Structure formats: C-alpha cells, structure tokens
Amino acid sequence: MDAIIQLVWQIVMLPVGLIFGGMAERKHFRQLDEREAQLPVPLDNRKHVTRPEQVVHAQMISGQVVIATDYWKSFLMKLRNLVGGEARSADRLMQRGRREALMRLRESAARLGANEVWNVRLQFSNISMMQGKRGGNMQVEVFAYGTAVKRRAANG
C-alpha cells in the first residue's frame, strides 16, 4: 500500500516539477548571470598568492548551498539510468549549485573588501544519501572555500 501511495504521489508531482521546477531553475540561472556580471571578483585555485608584498589582509572565507532536484528531474534521471549516457538534468543541478556557491564566495569576499580569492576549493556531498532514503530526490551540498586577499590600494 505504501509503495502504491508513493508511486501515485510521484506521478502527481511530475508536472509540478516540470512546470514550477523548470521556472525556478530558469529564474535562478538568470539571477546568477546578473550577479556574476555585477560582482566580478576574480577567483584563483592556485596555492601561492602572487606579489605577496602588496597583501594587507588575508582571511579564509566560504560559500555554500544545498540544492535539490524536483520529481520531474528525478524521473528523467531514473530513465537515463536505464540507457546510460549524459544526464543533462543532473548536470544543470550541479551547475546551479556550483555557481551559487561560488557566487556566495565572491559576495563574502566583496563584504571584506577583498580584491581576489586564492586557493579556491569545491567540495560536494550528497545529503539524500545521508538520510538513507532510497529513490528520493537528489540533494546536494556544494561547499566552496578559499582565501580572500586584500591588496594595498595604491598598487591596485
């Protein structure tokens, strides 16, 4: 009985995911484009800061986001599992999470008045697996961290 309710629920939620989930996703991508254009803080994933003599302040910062799929995308992913190949819907989910986390990293760098962020690292963890839920929606945490560096104003 439980399984049937679950199945019916998933079928009912499919169009909801398709329509509202898709709308939310497109809106999010549009916002990301805008925010990235507004706040072009350069990120660098090298370990060694160039021209260290100009640096006046260095501090570790982070940005993180937990992002989830809707039922429609989960359904597409399950279909994709049957035939293999590239899962575009999962790809877009990861992109969304990554860009949002990096954007938050840039924003916290800007709050400190930093010029750039060095040694940027990204870390992913699948939270839905932690819940031990089988067949549930994918929930991913993206965690970005790095060292914000502020330089002397005269040298840019």
Added chain:
Amino acid sequence: MIVVNTETVPGYEVAETLGIVQGNTIRAKNVGRDIAASFKNLVGGELKGYTELLTEARREAIERMLAQAQQLGADAVLNVRFTTSAVAAGAAELYAYGTAVRLAPLASPESTGAAVLDEGA
C-alpha cells in the same frame, strides 16, 4: 588569529610549526527543518534550512579548531581543509583541520603583511 587555506600567509614566514589542529562536529537534522525541506523538495531548488544547518555546523567545527590553536599559542592556522562524512542516516560529521603555526613578519620593511584578526573564519 589568521586563518587561511593557502600554504603561507602573504607577508609572513613560518617561524615555528605547532602541528595539526582539528575541530569536528556531528549534526543531525531536526524534524522542523526536515518538514520545511520536504515541502521545498517538491519543486527543487535551494533547501535554505539545510544550508543554514551546515553553515552553522561548519562554523562550530572551525571554532573548535581555533580553540585548539589558541591553546597551543599559535598565531595562525594554515592550509585549512574540510571534509564531510555521513556517520548515520540523517546525521553528518563536519571536520575542519589545518596546521597551527607561529609567524614572523618578513624581513623587508615595506611589507606590513596580513592584519591580525580577532574573529575567525
């Protein structure tokens, strides 16, 4: 305390290495947040409750790491890394680790180096 995830602090050199310092915390999600997240789960997108939960937990791990560094009398923690692991259904361990060091300003008189911070992370 200076906290960076690079191998050196610009403008300083490492005078003494005090060893690895670490902080961890295991957090379980609470029911209220889970209900809110499951509503949000219908349409996908960000689960703010979980984002906050993990941000908080990570801050806690960093604070514990810094407390250890302070006990050793360190000036800075370098090369900080994070790991996350699932220890049980619905609970995650967040772990932060780095190297505690004592710093000395570089010889050149112009370089003032990174300012010392009172608030961590």
